[in-house]
Amino acid sequence: MFVVLAADPSVDRVIEVDRLERGGLHWASTGTVRPCGRGVHLARALAGNGFGARVVVPAGGPDGDNLVSLLRAEDIEVIRVRTEAAVRRNIGLVEPDATVTRVNEIGPRLSGNEVRVLCDALVKHVDDAHWVVLAGRTPRGMDPETLAEVVARLTGAGVKVAVDSSGSALVEAVKAGPALVKLNLEELESATSRQLTTFADVADAAQQLRSLGAGAVLAGFGAKGAVLVEDTGTWRAKATPVRPVSTIGAGDALLAGFLAAGAEGAEALGAAVCWAAAAVSLPGGVMPGPVDIEAREREVDASAEWDEKVRG
Known part of the structure; x- marks a missing residue:
């Protein structure tokens, strides 16, 4: 069982258009409504490949009802914390070349009591967890230190914790010693206060996070693949x-x-880039299943060209 705290979920309408023109009239080729947000996609991807997934979400209003219904329809166990404010709604406009124009609502502000109930609900439902993932931006009303406090509570109970967040909340959470931190280039630069030019810079920045408390660091770079830095080695992979x-x-x-x-080593990194590549090959918000993933091939190399530029 994988347990996910999706701290800032949303209900997204994803619309595919032939061309996006500012001020023009557009006819959608397709339009779908899906549960979205960092952490929500994670649970959906795991459940779609036969893994048990439980998601803890703050969910208020009719859109919160819709979010819960959509998740349960994908065989995801939902622990709902009702909030006074409604779940945010987003619109994504997808063009044929995969360019996505997004209009995102600002997430709701949680009260202090709602934050406490949310964190307690997570801790209460992790007894059978292989991993607990703290995902998404911290909602308004949640202090940056709150994620770190949750990490400390869980790791103190012997639970393996992964953090996939951003900003000061991510930095504070790293100091609490999670087993894994996942982030992208911009988040890695922000967390380390460094501009990263090459993959060697990325590996050094990942080690910097490990020196602060992270067990392993998984950094994703889109089409350029991903880097894993852990006790047993450093690898780069791309599909x-x-x-x-x-x-x-x-x-x-x-x-x-x-x-x-398995969340460890080169094989797990290779699987990770295949899952990501499969997701990119699908319509917006669709998570890959086994057939999509099996179609992908990968390259994993501990001695890759680390002087290659990260951007461009």
């Missing part, structure tokens, strides 16, 4: 190129694949 359709949820798919494959 065979795909025709991109949408990048929505690709980061969550990366982490889901890594956890599903």
Whole structure:
């Protein structure tokens, strides 16, 4: 069982258009409504590949009802913390070349009591967890130190914790000693206060986070693959190129694949990039299943060209 705290969930309408023109009239080729947000995609990817997934979400209003119904329809166990404010709604406009234009609502502000209930609900439901993932931006009303406090509570109870967040909340959580931190290039630069030019810089920055308390660091870079830095080594991996359709949820798919494959070493990193590549090849918000993932090939190398530029 994988347990996920999706701290800032949403209900997204994903609309595919032939071309996006500012001020123009657009006819959608397809339109779907899906449960979204960092952590929600992770649970959906795991459940879609036969792994038990339980998600803890703050969910208020009719859109909260919709979020819960959509998740349960995908065989995900939902622990709902009702909030006074409604779940946010987003719109994603996807063009044929995979360019996504997003209009995101600002997430609700949680009261102090709602934050406490949310954290307590998570801790209460982790007894059978292989991993607990703290995912998403911290909602308004949650102090940056709160994630760190949750990490400390869980690790003190012997639970393996992964953190996939951003900003000061991520930095504070790292100091609490999670087993794994997952982040992208911008988040890694922000967390280490460094501009990263090459993959060697990335590996050094990951070690910097490990010196602060993180057990392992998984960093994703889109089409350029991902880097894993842990006790047993440092690897870089990338999947065979795909025709991109949408990048929505690709980061969550990366982490889901890594956890599903054992969350350790080169093999797990190879699986992670395959899951992410499969997600990119699918319409916006669709998480890959076994057939999608098996179609992908990967390259994993501990001696890759670390002087290669991260961007461009």
